Amino acid sequence: MSTTWATSPSELLLKAATKAAGRRRSVTRRRLTLIVGLAMLGVAILAVTFAPLLASASPTAIDPLHPLAPPLTPDHLLGTDQYGRDVWSRILYGGRIDLAIAFGATSVTLVGGTFIGLIAGYIGGRVESVLMGLVDLFFAFPFLVLVIAIIAMLGPSIFNMFVAIWLTSWVSYARIMRAQTVVAKKQQYVLAARALGYGRLRVMFRHILPNTASAVIIFSMVDAVGNIILAASLGFLGLGAQPPSPEWGAMISDGQNYMLSAWWLAAMPGLAVVFVGVAFSLIGDGLADLLRAGER
């Protein structure tokens, strides 16, 4: 049986948010959070998609005449780094990597974890004990440490970072989905479906999943914030994207060496992380308010 042992901070945050949210806030205000979040994310996605149009230079182009130019220099909106590479352009192109990780890592673990949780919760018995034991086991490790350890063994690269995240972060989804499924299993609509003689798969995927998916979907937004930060953190530690690539965390790490003379090198990419992170957080909050209110 699964216990009340470790839970990730994001899960708890979600619980607290959904518990306290809702009643007092008006519908428009709830929608506003969601809309602002979606708009911010939209801006970020458009910006990285059309990076070639918005960037003032190639992300790897060197401008030897203007190294370490401060922000608002002509031609260099956010300044340049030690090689004279344009920071604004690098942030735009780097965003492709970070956003790809946020979506790529989150979507796979969302689907995989949900699937595993659904099976564990519905089938129960030994399958459930084994799967949830595995979940408890993964929760015994500090998430970042486990990811680093896996990358250490596989070798640092973006792809291995994906693998490490895929291997480890499905567990939160599995735990949430199992809890939802166990409750749903006893509800009348599921009993009715079973009484009609529907097969296991049909009950699980056509009846339980659509009725319980909101929890994991909301959580995936919080998880996306975590994954963006994780990608940047690993880039910062030199375990994710490797130096010439303009990944945000790698840029921050690079900029830390020039902290005394060029503060913008470390500061600007971080603001980009915060921007995207806040966008996902707001979407998560907004969805939580909206979907939970609908359930009442």
Add this chain to the structure above:
Amino acid sequence: MSRFGTLPRRLVHLVIILFGITLVTFFLLRLIPGDPALAILGSSYTHQRAVAIDNTLGLNQPIWSQYGLFMGRLFHGNLGFSFFYSEPATTVIAQHIWPTVFLIVYSAVLAALISLPIGFRSGLHRGGYTDQSARVFFTVSFAMPAFWLGIIFILIFSVNLHVFPLSGFGHGFFGHLYYLFLPALTIALGFSTVLVRSLRAATITTLQAEFVDTARMKGIRWSRVLWKHVFRNAVLAVVAVYGVNLAYLISGTVLVENVFSLPGLGTLLVSSVSNRDYPVVQGVTLLFAVLIVSINLLTDIVQAALDPRVGQEIGA
């Protein structure tokens, strides 16, 4: 029923988890693609050295007996030999443990100091000034990478204001307190997000409880009701959150130690990755996992001691 009714079952669970932890850390080494000896030696690869490494790691034996070897060594406190430091991994790890422990405790205390008043006040006056600003502040700080926040703190307080040192660990207890203030604050802010929100929610729920009405009807002063009844019960609900999330502090520590160049386990872990010092990576991972499991158990015990209902509820 005793108040620690479910504890024996917990202990069994604990043993199973510990066993699993050793399995995972053992199999970590198997993730190395190709020949581990080659990965460890790199360009200094010779056949003799490779055979020597195979022998030390036991790579030339069947996998189950390798695990037996690993476990046998573990019970003797032997985590293997650090190829980079030419010392036993346990010695290397022991040298780096103190800054990390200090940092974890320091930031846990700071986080409590920050979040208890803010969370309680936010819950008492929902939608009030504290609540609104805390909400905005913590939404943003949740999206901030800890390492970046650390750098910003260095920029503001060390580079510009010269209030705190750039990096380093300092000497003596108060030296540590001073040198580790910025790193601890960085971690504590991230941690506080969760605590503030949980305490806020717990306070709101507690305020609606019937015993609060009863206390008021008895004519107890409101400030006393708040302190003795509401606050204590709300904090009780957050103890679990607090303990469980110490795991989160460890992730923060790994990053922040690297930002502030602290000689702790986090910096050791990351440098060992680039040094391909696999036994050290294995050892640090194992140590952190055992630490978390012990903290979780401790949280359960503290909770059961504080609130007699807990032990029984879990059993149900």
